Amino acid sequence: MNLDAVRAFFEKDRFATESGITIVSAQPGEAVCRMMATEHHQNAGGAVQGGAIFTLADFAFAAAANCGGELTVSINNNISFLTTARGVELTAHAVMRRASKRICFYDVTVTDELGTLIATMSVTGYCKGIKIEF
Numbered sequence: 001m002n003l004d005a006v007r008a009f010f011e012k013d014r015f016a017t018e019s020g021i022t023i024v025s026a027q028p029g030e031a032v033c034r035m036m037a038t039e040h041h042q043n044a045g046g047a048v049q050g051g052a053i054f055t056l057a058d059f060a061f062a063a064a065a066n067c068g069g070e071l072t073v074s075i076n077n078n079i080s081f082l083t084t085a086r087g088v089e090l091t092a093h094a095v096m097r098r099a100s101k102r103i104c105f106y107d108v109t110v111t112d113e114l115g116t117l118i119a120t121m122s123v124t125g126y127c128k129g130i131k132i133e134f
Helices: 003-010 014-018 050-066
Strands: 021-027 030-036 070-081 089-099 103-112 117-131
Touching: 003 021, 003 050, 014 050, 021 050, 030 050, 050 070, 050 089, 050 103, 050 117, 089 117
Parallel strands: none
Antiparallel strands: 021 030, 030 089, 070 117, 089 103, 103 117
8 A cells, every 4th residue: 555645645635634634554444643632623621622533533534444445434433532632642543343345344542642542433434436546
């Protein structure tokens, strides 16, 4: 898998990239993405906003699911926020658990650089049958 080609494809995901999310690694069925939490990501209480954490986790799913060369979108996401991030470098790790021709299932964990497990997400994806060239 050409990581530079995957990164170039996902540059079009403006919301994620403008939120500061980068792809650390990606291969079919697994990806790691990272985001530095800044003041821009904080909620009114001073913690990292849940939507920022959700976006990071969903983007990691997208990187992992689309690396296989077929356009895949999430159709159901269930996230559990376990605790507030204590660090500022947030990492999402997405792993495929099962897939059929059109439906796939992923688990995503979000941690900080201190090893704190911040959130877990279960994702159901739909493979659209549209090829992606990397």
